[in-house]
Amino acid sequence: MEKMPKALKLFLLYALVQLVFHTIGEYTICGIFYTMEGQGFLEHQLLMFSAITGDVFIGLGLFLILAFVNKRSDWFLDKWERKDIVIYLLYSILISFYFEIHALHTSRWGYQTDMPLVPGTPIGLVPVLYLIIVLPLALIVTKKIYQSKFA
Template sequence: MKNFIKNVVVVAVVAFILQLIWEYVQCDIFYTMDESTNHTRLMFSATFGDMMMSVVLYGLLAFVNKDVNWILKKWNRHDYIITTLYALFLSFYFEISALYNNRWGYNEETMPLFPNTNIALVPVIQLIVLFPIIFIISRKILRRLNK
């Protein structure tokens, strides 16, 4: 249990930092928001959600691998498949939900979309790219902490 909590805390901190950086970099370039939107609150809300998705993915992979320390080991093919499908599902779900609820919109001049959809490519890439990077950095930190 101690290792699980330590792993979750490290994954959460790394995820929060990387997701916050990504959210701030992409926001002004690719998204549009009306002036009533509290930009800082929206960025932290999105970042917290991204962090929680990372933590849940860690837990899911710990369950599938039956090992809370799977993060310290070499990934199996199923780890990549689960991570990719999880990223695709969640990114599509949250983008569709946010657009439907007018939480944000896309800058039509700069945001690339998936063909024949109104779903942006950048947030999908965000999760597909950042989940593995979060786990790689977390692995390095956890290995140092375990020395």
């Protein structure tokens, strides 16, 4: 990994950190707040794989958007600017709303009665907060790993 370009190293490291976080997060949250009535074991695992993969790609999309806006792939190694925070918040909220509405509309999953909802919507609050927290947390952990192993 030493001869790998810095941009690719950061991108892959961020993808790996996200994979770990989203695997833990999806299995934890889905077990508590979601209902997947009528699904067999294999169907459930495929849905989980899809959700985890989707979350990783959502995070990578954010990474690429902010790298484009900042004109550099290592933008998050420095202090975040206000525009970075606004972009990540809007992106997290909009993308989580879109995927939750789509999944509910297509009956891909449903919510347990314990799922708190975003006021005035049928959207679960937990998946929205989940992306708002996990996406920057994965960037922070990626930064720490990169600085301790590669900088």
